Structure formats: C-alpha cells, structure tokens
Amino acid sequence: MIEAAQAVRMFRKGLALKNEVAGELAAHYHSALVDEVRAANYQRKMGRLHLYLAGEFGFCYGVDRAVDYAYQTVRRFPERSIYLTGEIIHNPRVNDRLRDAGIRFLSDPGGDERALGPDDVVILPAFGVAVSMLSRLQRQGCTLVDTTCGSVLNVWKNVRKYARDGFTAVIHGKVKHEETVATASQALEYPGGRSLVVLDRTETEIVCDFIRRGGDSSAFLAKFAGAVSPGFDPDRDLQRVGLANQTTMLMSESLAIGEMIHRAMIDRYGDDDIELDRHYRAFDTICSATQDRQDAIKTLLSEQSLDLMLVIGGHNSSNTRNLARLAARRVPTYHIANAGDLVSRREVRHRAVDAEPQPTPAAETRSLDWLPDLPVVNVGLTAGASTPDSAVGQVIERLGTLADDRRDE
Numbered sequence: 001m002i003e004a005a006q007a008v009r010m011f012r013k014g015l016a017l018k019n020e021v022a023g024e025l026a027a028h029y030h031s032a033l034v035d036e037v038r039a040a041n042y043q044r045k046m047g048r049l050h051l052y053l054a055g056e057f058g059f060c061y062g063v064d065r066a067v068d069y070a071y072q073t074v075r076r077f078p079e080r081s082i083y084l085t086g087e088i089i090h091n092p093r094v095n096d097r098l099r100d101a102g103i104r105f106l107s108d109p110g111g112d113e114r115a116l117g118p119d120d121v122v123i124l125p126a127f128g129v130a131v132s133m134l135s136r137l138q139r140q141g142c143t144l145v146d147t148t149c150g151s152v153l154n155v156w157k158n159v160r161k162y163a164r165d166g167f168t169a170v171i172h173g174k175v176k177h178e179e180t181v182a183t184a185s186q187a188l189e190y191p192g193g194r195s196l197v198v199l200d201r202t203e204t205e206i207v208c209d210f211i212r213r214g215g216d217s218s219a220f221l222a223k224f225a226g227a228v229s230p231g232f233d234p235d236r237d238l239q240r241v242g243l244a245n246q247t248t249m250l251m252s253e254s255l256a257i258g259e260m261i262h263r264a265m266i267d268r269y270g271d272d273d274i275e276l277d278r279h280y281r282a283f284d285t286i287c288s289a290t291q292d293r294q295d296a297i298k299t300l301l302s303e304q305s306l307d308l309m310l311v312i313g314g315h316n317s318s319n320t321r322n323l324a325r326l327a328a329r330r331v332p333t334y335h336i337a338n339a340g341d342l343v344s345r346r347e348v349r350h351r352a353v354d355a356e357p358q359p360t361p362a363a364e365t366r367s368l369d370w371l372p373d374l375p376v377v378n379v380g381l382t383a384g385a386s387t388p389d390s391a392v393g394q395v396i397e398r399l400g401t402l403a404d405d406r407r408d409e
C-alpha cells in the first residue's frame with residue numbers, strides 16, 4: 001500500500017475520497033442554524049436583537065478545498081506521518097482539529113522539514129509555500145498534497161511573467177504572511193527576478209519618491225530590509241515595475257497603491273503609452289472570494305441601520321482584519337475569534353480593529369457595554385474566509401442567549 005501510494009508524489013486535485021470525508025466535514029463545520037438564517041433572507045429576530053448576516057461570509061472556495069484535502073489525506077494515509085508546513089488557514093480551531101486528527105505542524109516547536117523523507121506526507125496550505133521549501137520537500141522524496149488556491153497560483157503566474165520580462169514585482173501585502181512570502185519567492189524563478197513588498201500607502205509613497213527622483217539607496221534598503229529580494233538595487237530595480245498583491249488585502253487600498261505607482265511612473269517617464277508599458281504593469285489579483293466578502297459588508301452597511309457589527313475570524317487572519325476595518329468605518333465593530341468571546345451582555349473580548357494596515361494583529365482586549373441598552377439592537381454579522389459556518393452558528397446561538405439575559409445587570 002505504501003509503495004503504491006509512493007509512486008504518486010504530488011496530489012493536486014484531491015485524493016479521490018471526497019465523498020468519504022463529506023460527512024465528517026459537515027459534522028465539524030456545517031451549521032443548520034446558519035442555513036436557516038440564510039433561508040430567512042439573512043435575518044433573524046432574537047428578542048430585542050435583530051440580526052443581519054452579510055450576503056457573503058465564511059469559508060471561501062480555497063479554504064473549503066484545502067480543509068477537504070487535509071481530511072482526505074488523513075483518510076488516504078492512515079499509516080504514514082502527515083505534516084502541514086504551517087497553519088492550513090488562519091483559524092486556530094480548524095488547525096487544532098487537524099492536530100487532533102494526527103497531522104503534525106512543521107511550524108510547531110521542534111518541526112523540521114529537513115528531517116522528512118519518502119515515507120512522509122506533507123500538505124501544502126491554501127496560501128502555498130516558498131519555492132525553496134517546495135524544492136526541498138521534492139528533493140527529499142516526500143509525498144505532497146498541494147492545496148494552493150487557484151487564485152494564489154494566478155498571482156504567481158503573473159509574478160513569474162514580470163520576472164521573465166525584467167519587471168520587479170511590487171507586492172501589496174504583509175511581508176511575513178505565508179502567501180506573500182510564497183509569492184515573492186516566485187520572482188526568483190528567473191535569473192534577475194526581483195520583488196519588493198509594500199504594506200500600505202505610506203510605504204508606497206517612499207517607493208514613489210524614489211521612482212520620481214531617485215535618492216539614497218542605502219536608506220531605502222534599510223527601510224525595506226526583509227521586504228526586498230536578495231541583491232535588490234532600487235536605482236536599477238524600480239525602473240520597471242509590475243504590481244501584484246496578497247489576495248486578501250483591501251481592494252480599495254490595492255487599487256490606490258497601484259494608482260500611486262502608476263502616477264509616479266508617468267511623472268518619471270511621461271504618459272506615452274508605449275513608453276509607459278516598458279516601465280509599468282498591473283493586473284487584478286484580489287481573489288473573487290475576498291472581493292465578494294468586502295462588497296457584502298458594504299451592501300449590508302448601506303441597506304441596514306446597524307448599531308454594531310461583529311466580525312468573526314482568527315486574529316491573525318488578514319482578510320478578517322480587513323473586513324473589520326471596512327465595518328469600523330461606519331459602526332462600532334468587534335473582531336471576535338469565536339462565540340466564547342461574547343463573555344456576557346456587558347462584556348466582549350475582541351481584537352482592536354486597525355485604523356491603518358498593520359503587519360501584526362493588535363493584542364486582545366476587553367470592552368464593556370458593547371450591547372447598547374436599546375429596545376431594539378440591530379447587529380450585523382460577518383465572518384472571514386477561514387471561519388466555518390459552525391463558528392458563525394455558535395455566535396448566533398450565543399447572541400440568542402444574550403438577547404434578553406439581564407442577569408449580569
């Protein structure tokens with residue numbers, strides 16, 4: 001059995017056990033309550049709480065597929081050691097379930113991919129892994145289950161084209177995020193390929209200044225230490241630039257960053273189309289699932305008069321943090337990890353929402369009087385792409401309990 005399985009070293013389209021794991025996945029991640037709310041026009045009245053669910057929320061197609069493949073892997077290789085390179089998605093409960101199923105995480109203390117060999121199975125997460133890690137695992141003969149999302153592969157394809165054509169990939173993303181690390185590594189697939197990661201408009205402004213006027217390359221490299229590819233030379237590598245982004249960034253900010261660099265290139269090289277094409281390229285790399293969730297929040301906020309918004313998702317989940325940022329511009333917003341964070345009708349445990357993009361999440365905090373003392377409270381609810389319906393259902397249940405609970409007054 002092991003020998004037959006070892007003949008195939010890379011699984012990219014699942015392991016032909018979808019039906020076999022469907023029941024287990026439904027038991028762990030499905031919610032009948034969420035289905036009910038969806039069927040009732042995404043609304044539910046619970047005492048004085050009126051709940052409004054965003055039209056798109058929770059598990060995206062990439063996460064759904066990655067978790068499905070992980071369950072199939074456990075079923076397919078019961079007698080072999082199975083590893084994940086790191087978190088499969090940014091949801092602690094989903095990751096813990098996989099640990100409980102016997103999958104070991106190379107990112108956990110003591111994890112070392114150099115120690116793996118042909119008997120080992122390694123699952124690559126939806127964000128993908130860096131080219132160097134993939135090559136190492138292949139060299140060592142591991143069996144690989146690749147769950148890299150198609151939307152991420154699309155970004156990689158474009159970054160490789162930039163590198164092939166002599167353009168530096170400027171990536172709007174978080175420099176330590178697994179997806180951005182993997183995307184930046186794609187530029188190195190071609191000799192002379194370069195990358196630079198920018199977090200926000202402030203960093204982009206520095207890049208734009210350099211494009212327009214040049215400057216002190218040492219100061220530039222000090223500012224972007226760890227965010228540029230090896231051997232980066234801003235005088236040479238900012239002459240021809242192609243835009244890309246981490247798929248979970250805020251669409252409006254990615255567009256603004258693209259426009260800033262476009263303007264800087266026009267200022268430097270003029271607006272003749274042919275000349276400009278030699279210096280600037282861009283393509284849309286926000287994935288449709290991220291876009292749909294961001295759009296759904298905007299729709300919800302424009303159609304309903306909400307008193308507050310709850311956003312459910314892992315604290316290190318980039319797309320969840322961005323959903324919370326969008327909501328917080330309009331209503332008080334609490335980014336919670338799970339139902340247990342709704343401690344009581346007076347107290348909520350949450351992560352403060354970023355005003356501007358931050359490389360790491362803010363620490364957890366507690367707030368009082370989060371639920372206004374009104375005869376009717378309109379609560380909006382959404383969840384990041386790594387949050388299963390089961391977690392959303394638990395929050396709805398918890399809200400139902402708190403709706404008219406006055407014991408802690």
Ligand code: SF4
Nearest residue numbers: 060062149151247287
């Ligand atoms: S957020 Fe988008 S790119 Fe990331 S896994 Fe989901 S669908 Fe794929």
